[in-house]
């Protein structure tokens with residue numbers, strides 16, 4: 001992607017559909033007058049008075065306990081410097097987003113217009129009653145040190161300057177692991193620290209706490225090496241002043257084992273790297289651009305262990321891995337501080353986690369084949385689902401043991417369950433899907449590429465590396481539209497099935513088609529005419545191996561596209577029924593709904609087949625299927641044939657697939673509410689389990705339900721995903737959005753990867 005496109009993409013992301021990245025969502029009912037009289041006056045007065053009696057009740061009756069303030073004055077925003085409070089807001093909102101998606105913590109971002117230490121402290125103290133914790137962000141040194149110190153002393157809620165301690169925790173964990181890989185001892189290594197600001201000073205203090213020796217450390221600021229004989233050094237800098245008679249980074253780097261950059265971009269040269277000791281460790285953590293670019297660094301020294309603060313290279317050493325989980329642990333025990341014991345516990349938990357076998361889900365999420373503890377994997381990845389279950393308990397335990405926890409955790413197993421439960425609401429399934437597609441992109445025919453939105457989706461698919469688009473349609477229109485949206489056509493195949501240029505291909509496809517059907521009344525002429533039809537041509541491309549997957553249906557009603565696909569592509573071996581499922585990214589986690597598009601009134605046997613196909617699809621998305629077979633009645637309470645049909649399907653499934661977690665017939669609310677199910681039907685195979693797949697008894701109920709969820713909750717939906725076809729062919733909903741089409745393209749690619757595996761293993 002060009003620099004211009006990246007810039008445009010970033011601006012559109014922040015501007016559309018609503019400006020900014022976060023909003024406030026009510027958590028209580030507000031539908032009726034009664035609800036409102038509880039939410040506000042007069043009902044609201046009751047909790048007010050309870051809190052007046054005892055301030056601790058604020059944790060019981062308000063959102064305080066899960067609310068963190070991300071506060072900045074914009075004086076050291078990433079590595080962009082002093083850009084002011086307004087300009088820091090996108091970063092602070094971004095931190096809010098990360099707090100929410102990684103640890104389910106709510107955030108108000110607060111940008112304060114003052115550089116005066118006292119006035120900043122007073123502002124934070126005055127608003128502190130609102131919050132359960134304070135995350136100070138991007139405030140420059142030395143002011144940041146005084147601000148944090150004072151707020152910690154004067155407030156009884158956890159206060160952490162993330163650039164100091166978040167960064168210190170993550171980089172210490174990464175450093176301990178990198179040293180282990182390089183077989184070096186922290187007590188012996190020579191360390192160069194570029195930067196002497198908030199992040200650098202705190203990181204270096206923590207390395208010292210883990211054994212690094214002051215005499216082995218050289219620190220630099222904007223004026224060069226911090227030497228003991230330099231005039232008017234701040235106390236923080238003085239702690240790291242060296243007695244060595246050197247002035248420059250070049251001199252400092254000679255024979256150094258470790259370089260830690262918390263300063264500005266591009267100050268380290270290949271020459272400097274070459275002068276470092278054997279097996280050097282380089283953490284170039286300035287954001288967004290590191291002290292030395294990743295590829296330049298690793299191509300300069302093969303024995304390098306390299307990390308940056310960025311997500312687009314291996315070893316992202318960035319405080320994102322820390323602050324959500326550290327605050328989660330601190331809030332959950334109502335810690336009054338984030339102390340050294342808690343920080344050390346977080347370091348150890350992170351460092352240990354990197355050495356454990358990486359779950360397949362993480363490999364998929366990062367498009368890796370096998371992440372393993374080693375030079376390119378020294379620290380866990382932010383999307384590792386184990387982080388939420390490992391780091392907050394370690395922090396919480398340390399808080400309890402060090403006596404700063406006001407509300408200790410008694411049942412750790414239950415706490416871990418609660419932590420995992422919190423993470424149901426993020427969209428990790430679509431992320432997983434996209435990343436799995438990227439590992440082995442396939443050729444996808446976009447059969448309606450002369451429509452602007454289809455083309456936009458193809459462009460994203462190409463630029464993101466999800467697949468290799470082949471654009472089918474009127475080539476003149478396609479090319480004009482491509483220009484309009486800045487879609488580079490130099491590496492994209494464009495095919496117009498009606499044009500003379502395709503005579504040869506058309507005739508070859510027609511021949512194959514005719515030979516398979518000449519005893520069914522199809523003439524050569526019919527076949528040639530059909531091949532001018534885009535869907536027939538596209539399907540033949542997939543059949544004949546000229547493409548790996550097909551997407552169509554954006555501009556036509558679903559049944560009119562399904563029919564030719566079934567006729568040309570047909571069903572997979574051993575399958576006598578196709579069906580479609582929709583994956584909904586709901587607030588309780590991923591939910592598969594079937595059959596949303598094909599079978600109008602399936603029989604009991606068909607329902608069982610649909611359940612089995614959906615279970616297979618769920619596994620493809622990394623979801624262990626837990627299936628509710630839906631009806632209007634529960635477990636035999638109605639004798640009507642419609643309920644009996646579902647019951648029969650369940651009996652069949654229990655007999656033929658006893659290992660499958662499936663039960664019914666069930667009403668939707670019982671299927672989705674595990675406590676309700678456990679209480680009323682404890683004998684059910686699903687009692688106490690979280691159902692993630694619903695099989696509906698007929699098309700109208702499944703189709704209506706998924707559309708209802710999608711429209712009312714604005715839930716992302718991936719699908720309809722065709723199941724049971726012989727080739728990866730997927731049919732879009734009429735007028736699907738660009739995002740839906742990109743998701744479907746990823747589904748088509750993953751489907752092609754899977755079908756490819758089956759062919760290979762035959």
Ligand SMILES: NC(=O)C1=CN([C@@H]2O[C@H](COP(=O)(O)OP(=O)(O)OC[C@H]3O[C@@H](n4cnc5c(N)ncnc54)[C@H](OP(=O)(O)O)[C@@H]3O)[C@@H](O)[C@H]2O)C=CC1
Nearest residue numbers: 076078079141196197198199221222263286287309318319
């Ligand atoms: N990866 C991560 O997780 C994190 C990365 N960072 C990055 O670290 C950097 C610093 O952030 P922070 O500590 O909050 O900011 P501060 O403003 O507190 O500190 C910046 C420091 O960089 C020094 N500096 C400036 N130019 C040079 C130079 N040419 N050579 C050496 N030092 C230089 C400054 O020197 P002086 O003291 O003379 O002004 C100052 O000490 C930023 O790029 C930020 O993005 C920060 C936090 C987390």
Ligand SMILES: CC(=O)C(=O)O
Nearest residue numbers: 078079163287318319
């Ligand atoms: C990551 C971060 O907090 C920073 O660069 O400032």
Ligand SMILES: [Mg+2]
Nearest residue numbers: 078137138163
């Ligand atoms: Mg920061």
